[in-house]
Amino acid sequence: MVRIILLPVILSLSLFTNAQQEINIIPKPVSLQVSEGNFVIDHNTSLKYDANRKDLKAAAMFFTSYINHISGISLPANIHKSKSIEFRIQKTGEIGDEGYLLKVTQDAITITANTKKGVVYAMQTIFQTLPAIRTNAVLQVPCMQVKDFPRFRWRGMHLDVSRHFFSPELVKEYIDLLAMYKMNTFHWHLTDDQGWRIEIKKYPKLTSVAAWRPDEGPSWVSRSEKNISGPPTYGGYYTQTQIKEIIRYAEERNITIVPEIEMPGHSAAAIAAYPFLSCSQQPQPAMTGGNYANITSVYCVGNDSVFTFLENVLTEVMELFPSKYIHIGGDEVDKTSWENCAKCQALKNKLGLKNEDELQSYFIKRIEKFIVSKHRKMIGWDEILEGGLAPEATVMSWRGESGGIAAAKMKHDVVMSPGKPLYFDHYQADPSTEPVAFGGFNTLKMVYDYDPVPKELENGYEQYILGAQANLWTENISTALHAEYMMLPRMLALAEVDWTPKEEKDWNNFNERLQYHFKRFGQSGVNYSPGNLTPEIKPFIQNGKLYATLFTEIYNGRIYYGTDGSDPSPSGKLYTNPIQIDSSVTLKAITVVNGRVLSKTVAQQSFVMDKATGKNVVYANPVSRNYSADGPNALTDGIRGTDSDISKYWHGFEGKDLIATIDLGKEETIHTISIGCLQHYRDWIMMPLWVKFEISDDGENFKEIKTVNNTVPSNVQSSIKDFTADFPEQKARYIRVTAKALVGLPKGHPGEGKPAWIFADEIMVY
Ligand code: ACM
Ligand code: ZN
Numbered sequence: 037m038v039r040i041i042l043l044p045v046i047l048s049l050s051l052f053t054n055a056q057q058e059i060n061i062i063p064k065p066v067s068l069q070v071s072e073g074n075f076v077i078d079h080n081t082s083l084k085y086d087a088n089r090k091d092l093k094a095a096a097m098f099f100t101s102y103i104n105h106i107s108g109i110s111l112p113a114n115i116h117k118s119k120s121i122e123f124r125i126q127k128t129g130e131i132g133d134e135g136y137l138l139k140v141t142q143d144a145i146t147i148t149a150n151t152k153k154g155v156v157y158a159m160q161t162i163f164q165t166l167p168a169i170r171t172n173a174v175l176q177v178p179c180m181q182v183k184d185f186p187r188f189r190w191r192g193m194h195l196d197v198s199r200h201f202f203s204p205e206l207v208k209e210y211i212d213l214l215a216m217y218k219m220n221t222f223h224w225h226l227t228d229d230q231g232w233r234i235e236i237k238k239y240p241k242l243t244s245v246a247a248w249r250p251d252e253g254p255s256w257v258s259r260s261e262k263n264i265s266g267p268p269t270y271g272g273y274y275t276q277t278q279i280k281e282i283i284r285y286a287e288e289r290n291i292t293i294v295p296e297i298e299m300p301g302h303s304a305a306a307i308a309a310y311p312f313l314s315c316s317q318q319p320q321p322a323m324t325g326g327n328y329a330n331i332t333s334v335y336c337v338g339n340d341s342v343f344t345f346l347e348n349v350l351t352e353v354m355e356l357f358p359s360k361y362i363h364i365g366g367d368e369v370d371k372t373s374w375e376n377c378a379k380c381q382a383l384k385n386k387l388g389l390k391n392e393d394e395l396q397s398y399f400i401k402r403i404e405k406f407i408v409s410k411h412r413k414m415i416g417w418d419e420i421l422e423g424g425l426a427p428e429a430t431v432m433s434w435r436g437e438s439g440g441i442a443a444a445k446m447k448h449d450v451v452m453s454p455g456k457p458l459y460f461d462h463y464q465a466d467p468s469t470e471p472v473a474f475g476g477f478n479t480l481k482m483v484y485d486y487d488p489v490p491k492e493l494e495n496g497y498e499q500y501i502l503g504a505q506a507n508l509w510t511e512n513i514s515t516a517l518h519a520e521y522m523m524l525p526r527m528l529a530l531a532e533v534d535w536t537p538k539e540e541k542d543w544n545n546f547n548e549r550l551q552y553h554f555k556r557f558g559q560s561g562v563n564y565s566p567g568n569l570t571p572e573i574k575p576f577i578q579n580g581k582l583y584a585t586l587f588t589e590i591y592n593g594r595i596y597y598g599t600d601g602s603d604p605s606p607s608g609k610l611y612t613n614p615i616q617i618d619s620s621v622t623l624k625a626i627t628v629v630n631g632r633v634l635s636k637t638v639a640q641q642s643f644v645m646d647k648a649t650g651k652n653v654v655y656a657n658p659v660s661r662n663y664s665a666d667g668p669n670a671l672t673d674g675i676r677g678t679d680s681d682i683s684k685y686w687h688g689f690e691g692k693d694l695i696a697t698i699d700l701g702k703e704e705t706i707h708t709i710s711i712g713c714l715q716h717y718r719d720w721i722m723m724p725l726w727v728k729f730e731i732s733d734d735g736e737n738f739k740e741i742k743t744v745n746n747t748v749p750s751n752v753q754s755s756i757k758d759f760t761a762d763f764p765e766q767k768a769r770y771i772r773v774t775a776k777a778l779v780g781l782p783k784g785h786p787g788e789g790k791p792a793w794i795f796a797d798e799i800m801v802y
Contacts, residue, residue: 060552061164062528063218063535064545065184066135073142074176075119077103077166082117085124091152092123098288099159106167107175121145123155134220134290135185138162140177153290157184157218164216168556188488190451191534192221192294192505193527195519198228198305199256200510201272202519208285209516213523213562215289217531222286222293223363223505226274229304229323229333233273234295238348241309247273249305249322255472256511259325268322279356287358294415295357298365299346300399304333313342315377326511334370337399338379347406354410361430362407366416369396370786389423397423404429415451418443434459434507436662441492444500453505456662456683457482458530460522461509465568467680469636471521472512477681479568481589484529484543506530517563524557524564525550547591569634571595571625573641574666575673576614580701582643582650582674583614588627590634597625603638606631617674620645643674647704648771648801650674656695663688663795670797671696676712677797679754682721686714691791694724694775696799699735703769706731708802709741710760711773714795715748717785722792723748724775727759731768738772750782758800773799 059070083100085092099121100111111121121144128137128150136154138161139146147158161184165177193214195202202210207224214222226234232246250266252259274282286293307314308322315336323331335342354362371392374380384395396419404414404426415430418439425431430449433440440450455462455476462476488504506527513519532546557564571588586595595611598604599621606628615623622642627635643649653671663686666673670687677685687694696711709729715722723746730738742761759775778792 059165059178059180060549061161062546062549062553063532064540064542064549065161065182066537066540067183069181071179071181073179075140075142075145075179077107077109077111077121077175077177078119079109080117081109081111081119081121082115083111083113084120084122085113087114089125089152092125092155094288095123095152095155095159098156102159102163103166103175106170108170109175119143122147124148125151125155131183131185136161136182138180138182138184140179140181142179145177153220154185156215156288156290158182160216160218168560186218186220186535187537188501188503188534190221190503190505191219191531192223192451192453192503193219193523193530194223194225194453194505194507196225196228196508196510197233198225198231198510200514201231201233201270202510202516203272204274204278204282206516206519207274207282210519211282211286211289211291213520213527214291217528218290218535219527219531220290220292221503221505222291223296223507224293225296225298225509227296227298227306227365228302229328229331230325231271231273231322232305232309234279234297234353235273235275236349236352237276238352239310239345242306242349243273244309246305246309246322247271249324252324256325261323261328261330264321264324270324276352276356283357292359292361293357294359294361294363295353296363296365297346297349297353298367299403300335300337300396301333301367301369302365303335304328304331307332307335310345312339313345315339315373315380332370332373334373335399336377336379337374337395338377338381338383343402346403350403350406351410354407354412359412361413361415363415363432364400364403364407364420366396366400366420367418367434369419371396391423393423395423396420397426400429401426430502432505437490438662440501441490444493444497447497447500449500449502451502451505452488453507457486458504458506459509460506460526461511461513464522464526464565466570466635466637466639469570471518473522474509474511475681477684478526479572479589480526480529480565481543481587483526484532484541484546486530486533487538488533503534504530520563521565524562525553525567526565528553547589551591566590566634569627570637571597571627571635571639573623573625573639575617575643575669575675576667577650577652577669577673580650580652582617582645584617584623584641584643585614586611586625586639590627590629592629593627593634594629595625596628597623599623606633617643618645620674641675644676644798644800645674646800646802647700647706648672648698648799651698651700653799654697654699656697657689657692660688660690660793663793671711671799672698673798675798677714677756677795679714679716679756682714682716682719682795686795686797688721689777689794689796691777691779691793693777694773694794694796696773696796697735698771698773698799698801700769700771700801703733703767704801705765705767706771706801707765708760708762708800709771709773710758710800711775712756712758712797712800713775714797715752715755715757716795717751717753720781720785720787720790720793721795722750722778722781723755723757724759724794725778726776728774728776729761730772730774731766732770732772733768735770738770741766750778751784756797771799771801
């Protein structure tokens with residue numbers, strides 16, 4: 037009796053659970069309710085829509101071609117069949133111009149939206165429930181009701197086609213991936229030092245000369261101006277006809293293409309074609325790689341014919357691209373040629389400008405005026421803030437978020453694209469297991485956890501954040517497979533950052549849905565990274581004690597670890613809770629899924645214990661928010677920094693002294709105090725001039741023990757040095773360490789005269 041009653045209940049519950057499990061939409065919709073049953077797309081199905089609308093007709097074609105591609109079924113339109121899929125454009129509240137309502141029952145699918153965009157996004161949601169490739173499977177769309185609309189207006193992905201060229205077909209495949217995950221902006225980086233990629237009718241040498249360079253093989257970093265001879269055989273460009281077709285293709289998929297024409301820097305290729313564009317006007321070869329001291333990459337700002345050239349180029353660009361935004365670059369301008377140019381200096385004096393930053397600002401403002409006169413909007417990298425922001429400019433914040441925050445506070449629109457975590461050319465897993473990347477460390481989880489609205493903007497400035505974008509620079513990426521690997525699955529995390537309401541985000545749930553997308557990528561031959569297979573080890577300090585947490589982003593991953601020096605194994609210690617570190621040890625860990633060791637390398641972290649480990653550090657000047665390592669106690673977490681990833685374990689101070697006070701908690705007998713510092717010349721990080729060590733009983737009256745002067749020459753590229761004071765035993769409870777900042781970067785440095793950074797990893801007390 038009991039069994040007979042209970043059984044149907046259990047059955048329907050499990051059916052319901054199964055149905056729910058099949059819904060793995062990324063980005064997660066605003067609201068989605070699944071019910072039992074499916075709509076089957078078959079020969080009894082037709083489309084229904086207002087055929088007088090050209091945009092709906094195009095959307096319908098997009099839908100039918102996908103269905104045809106995966107099943108061979110050709111869906112008729114506006115013919116009576118027993119089941120219909122209807123697209124309705126009608127005024128609907130709440131969902132905005134990109135949102136949609138989707139209702140799937142066994143008899144009908146209805147999509148309602150304010151615009152064609154919403155209709156196409158609803159289609160993408162449907163596609164994600166269907167096979168990714170042609171199979172013999174029945175096309176079943178689970179019955180459901182969805183209300184969906186994006187959190188942000190700018191959901192961007194960038195592709196650098198200058199460092200390596202990607203054919204029009206590959207660009208379309210890239211656009212397909214963006215579209216599938218409801219991204220709406222493709223930032224096409226069309227020009228740079230190493231190649232100009234867009235046909236400009238008025239300047240044919242931009243494609244006959246500037247699009248080509250000698251082929252130097254795979255290693256980007258080893259290339260230099262010493263070996264740029266050789267025939268220019270590497271390159272390519274897009275004809276205007278090809279570009280029009282790509283724009284049409286993108287438009288069909290709700291993607292706006294924002295073209296980027298770099299200026300005034302990153303322009304060596306254009307100058308190679310037209311030497312009159314530079315200050316020296318001397319002929320120069322194309323750049324083939326990244327390290328060139330004697331090739332200029334900057335347009336002359338003091339020469340009006342440069343502006344004529346740029347306006348002519350931009351005119352053709354704006355005739356091609358319907359995008360409201362035109363990206364003009366503006367990043368990393370080396371202004372030394374302006375300093376040495378009579379024309380640039382004459383202009384500076386005539387306009388009464390104080391410095392070259394203001395010359396750059398003049399350049400950008402003049403270009404903005406031109407772009408605005410054509411009823412478009414200018415966007416540029418955050419360097420366009422230097423010397424004064426152009427009146428209507430939108431800022432793309434890449435050097436962290438600070439440029440974006442400053443611009444938003446000035447009521448300018450901002451796209452957040454901070455290097456950490458949104459540079460997808462950076463490593464996404466243990467670098468020793470990965471193809472060469474542009475440094476950094478941006479895991480899938482870091483991307484997922486990113487919020488485009490920083491705390492500083494939460495009160496009234498949120499509206500200026502248009503959204504977030506990830507950038508794919510291609511110095512080290514020359515194939516489509518590699519580009520896919522760097523982009524996937526991180527773009528799926530970004531899609532959810534940009535689309536899904538903040539309160540609906542859930543890492544574990546995302547990770548579960550992601551597994552379904554991995555299967556689809558596998559079926560359709562799209563390359564992707566499995567994620568960081570090596571566990572991450574992170575320290576934290578609580579109540580004066582040091583702990584290590586272990587984390588894996590791998591779905592269903594378990595972590596096994598050991599501290600006795602031997603390699604861990606799946607039969608060893610399973611990680612469940614933070615591990616207290618109470619002596620100098622090396623912690624080792626592996627990721628295991630279903631008994632199988634997945635990590636290719638053993639994660640390792642050494643901890644050094646001393647009397648300061650785990651103690652609180654109080655700074656007189658605040659640590660930079662961009663270089664705050666893993667929290668406030670990096671200097672006493674027992675972890676030494678390395679020079680390979682400077683964003684890890686180092687605390688950075690910009691142009692200010694590091695003044696750190698540590699309370700040891702009780703009076704201790706001590707004889708040595710030491711602080712580790714970093715020099716990274718090209719990143720503006722220099723050794724302190726000197727380090728002063730002081731001690732105190734009460735935390736107020738300090739006594740100097742010793743001051744240690746720096747001995748690392750200022751031209752050393754990379755160095756780690758411990759500044760150490762050894763002294764006869766003393767009793768002390770408080771330690772104060774002052775590292776004196778270098779106020780002017782040395783002569784010949786790109787930032788000559790500007791404040792240097794101080795980086796420190798650990799204070800040790802014995
Ligand atoms: C940039 O990465 N230089 C914008
Ligand atoms: Zn000049």
